[in-house]
Amino acid sequence: MTADPAQFETFLQQYQDMVYATAFRLLGREAEAEDVSQEAFLRAWNHWDELAGSATAGGWLKTVTRNLCLNHLERYRNRWRFFSDLKSSDASDDDEGLEATFAAPETLDAEVLTGDQRQLLEEALLKLPANQRLALVLYHYEDLDYAEIASRLKVSLGKVKTDIHRARAALLKKLQLRRQELGV
Amino acid sequence: MNDERDQGRGLPGRPGTAPALRQTETDLLAERAHRVLRQLPARRAPATLAPRVMAELARRAKLIWYRRPWTDWPELMRWLSTFLLAGIVAGTLRLIEGGWSATKASPSLAGVEDVPAFLSAAETCTRSLLTVAQSLPSTWWLVGGSAFGIIALGTLGLGTAAWRLVRSSAQ
Numbered sequence: 001m002t003a004d005p006a007q008f009e010t011f012l013q014q015y016q017d018m019v020y021a022t023a024f025r026l027l028g029r030e031a032e033a034e035d036v037s038q039e040a041f042l043r044a045w046n047h048w049d050e051l052a053g054s055a056t057a058g059g060w061l062k063t064v065t066r067n068l069c070l071n072h073l074e075r076y077r078n079r080w081r082f083f084s085d086l087k088s089s090d091a092s093d094d095d096e097g098l099e100a101t102f103a104a105p106e107t108l109d110a111e112v113l114t115g116d117q118r119q120l121l122e123e124a125l126l127k128l129p130a131n132q133r134l135a136l137v138l139y140h141y142e143d144l145d146y147a148e149i150a151s152r153l154k155v156s157l158g159k160v161k162t163d164i165h166r167a168r169a170a171l172l173k174k175l176q177l178r179r180q181e182l183g184v
Numbered sequence: 185m186n187d188e189r190d191q192g193r194g195l196p197g198r199p200g201t202a203p204a205l206r207q208t209e210t211d212l213l214a215e216r217a218h219r220v221l222r223q224l225p226a227r228r229a230p231a232t233l234a235p236r237v238m239a240e241l242a243r244r245a246k247l248i249w250y251r252r253p254w255t256d257w258p259e260l261m262r263w264l265s266t267f268l269l270a271g272i273v274a275g276t277l278r279l280i281e282g283g284w285s286a287t288k289a290s291p292s293l294a295g296v297e298d299v300p301a302f303l304s305a306a307e308t309c310t311r312s313l314l315t316v317a318q319s320l321p322s323t324w325w326l327v328g329g330s331a332f333g334i335i336a337l338g339t340l341g342l343g344t345a346a347w348r349l350v351r352s353s354a355q
Binding site for chain 2: 012021024034136140141171
């Protein structure tokens with residue numbers, strides 16, 4: 001391999017935040033996100049002849065990171081499936097009606113989060129059940145559609161929709177409660 | 185976001201709720217969630233990531249060729265190893281097919297006569313164990329099997345309880 005390490009290091013500096021952020025959102029754990037990020041860059045090094053100077057290098061790296069994360073989670077899930085207490089798609093009806101309590105459409109354009117609200121939302125996102133967080137992140141950050149998510153996670157389309165819906169409702173309810181506390 | 189992916193794919197309506205209204209609620213929820221989620225800042229990579237990656241690359245670069253992945257071996261070595269592997273496979277197949285009797289006839293490899301003797305000893309041991317097992321009354325089997333089952337289930341149950349306890353305390 002005749003790759004230039006200095007050039008690769010520049011590439012690494014350029015994309016490390018994107019790779020790490022993607023991994024962290026999907027995995028929800030710092031140490032695992034760092035491990036997966038390292039593996040993504042090592043793979044990039046193995047394909048450096050094709051990636052160096054390529055305009056699609058960022059997209060390639062993001063896809064590889066996402067696939068590594070999903071593979072990592074699948075291995076983890078398989079390993080602990082027996083002990084897992086992940087909820088099935090027929091979870092309780094506790095969340096029924098949540099969506100009806102949110103703001104009217106005219107408030108959408110003006111909705112800008114404060115620093116406090118962003119922090120609250122970040123924490124709430126991390127506290128979501130793993131299946132809900134993963135589906136939500138794949139939909140809203142990785143731009144996969146429901147069918148792709150169901151296929152990648154090997155679950156039914158209905159479960160994906162339910163998980164994403166419940167995750168959205170839970171996050172927005174937290175946000176709304178905080179605003180009510182602050183009298184906003 | 186104009187969430188086109190949500191169009192026509194809303195969740196089934198609750199009893200007594202008009203489907204159109206239900207769809208609108210779901211769309212609004214999706215749109216709001218997308219707007220607020222996209223406002224979250226991307227988490228920055230830790231300062232240790234880049235040095236870690238470069239250190240790993242340096243470590244791999246120092247590895248002697250045969251300790252690297254096969255795809256990174258020198259081309260000559262890859263060809264040689266391919267031929268060598270093919271030779272080993274072909275030789276093994278030949279040995280299995282027709283070479284066994286010839287090997288036994290060779291005085292220099294007389295030690296292979298020990299293999300049937302060893303197999304015979306193993307067979308004798310197995311037969312003895314089977315005889316002992318057959319002579320045991322069925323009650324013993326029942327008690328032994330039950331004890332084994334209880335121990336196995338107990339271990340599994342304790343393991344599961346411990347796992348869930350650790351997990352719930354971590355959350």
